[in-house]
Amino acid sequence: MEITSAEFVISNSRADMCPKTDYPEYAFIGRSNVGKSSLINMLTKNPKLAMTSSTPGKTLLINHFLVNKEWYLVDLPGYGYAQRGKKMMEKIQKLIEYYVLEREQMTCLFVLIDSRLEPQKIDLEFIEWLGENGVPFAIIFTKADKQSIGKTKQNVDRFMEVLKKQWEELPPYFISSAEKKTGRQEILDYIEGINRSLK
Numbered sequence: 303m304e305i306t307s308a309e310f311v312i313s314n315s316r317a318d319m320c321p322k323t324d325y326p327e328y329a330f331i332g333r334s335n336v337g338k339s340s341l342i343n344m345l346t347k348n349p350k351l352a353m354t355s356s357t358p359g360k361t362l363l364i365n366h367f368l369v370n371k372e373w374y375l376v377d378l379p380g381y382g383y384a385q386r387g388k389k390m391m392e393k394i395q396k397l398i399e400y401y402v403l404e405r406e407q408m409t410c411l412f413v414l415i416d417s418r419l420e421p422q423k424i425d426l427e428f429i430e431w432l433g434e435n436g437v438p439f440a441i442i443f444t445k446a447d448k449q450s451i452g453k454t455k456q457n458v459d460r461f462m463e464v465l466k467k468q469w470e471e472l473p474p475y476f477i478s479s480a481e482k483k484t485g486r487q488e489i490l491d492y493i494e495g496i497n498r499s500l501k
């Protein structure tokens with residue numbers, strides 16, 4: 303897939319205020335500071351599309367970007383940033399739950415995992431919740447350029463091994479680096495494949 307256009311459409315704090323269209327939506331989510339905005343900008347080849355910030359937990363809204371005038375890329379708030387305070391955490395959790403479970407146009411959820419880390423309980427629990435609710439998802443391991451290829455592979459293998467204990471069939475996964483554009487074509491081809499199957 304080639305990206306010919308990517309434009310910001312709307313930000314909102316309520317899932318029921320999302321655009322009223324039939325376009326498929328591919329949503330991106332992960333723990334705060336996992337590199338979500340950088341990945342979105344890399345995929346769309348637009349360094350200014352999603353706001354990147356060194357401060358974790360900046361995305362507090364659902365952001366819709368229209369890509370190639372035929373599908374939406376959706377930037378969801380990060381989960382698990384404790385410094386937001388309990389009330390804000392609960393609000394964001396409700397927002398995520400409502401979008402992920404109720405939004406009919408949500409075609410695939412990409413869960414971003416920091417490839418430098420050992421499997422984190424919060425990520426595993428979130429993925430387990432997706433499975434329990436039958437949500438279609440794929441995993442993107444981010445920041446692969448921040449360490450050796452061998453170390454990335456080791457961490458990814460470890461994560462998938464942990465998933466194997468609960469999953470009969472493992473979800474698709476991709477390894478990415480926003481800096482080196484690793485994984486870009488594979489992720490876009492995956493989205494294109496799903497789009498074709500919907501026609």
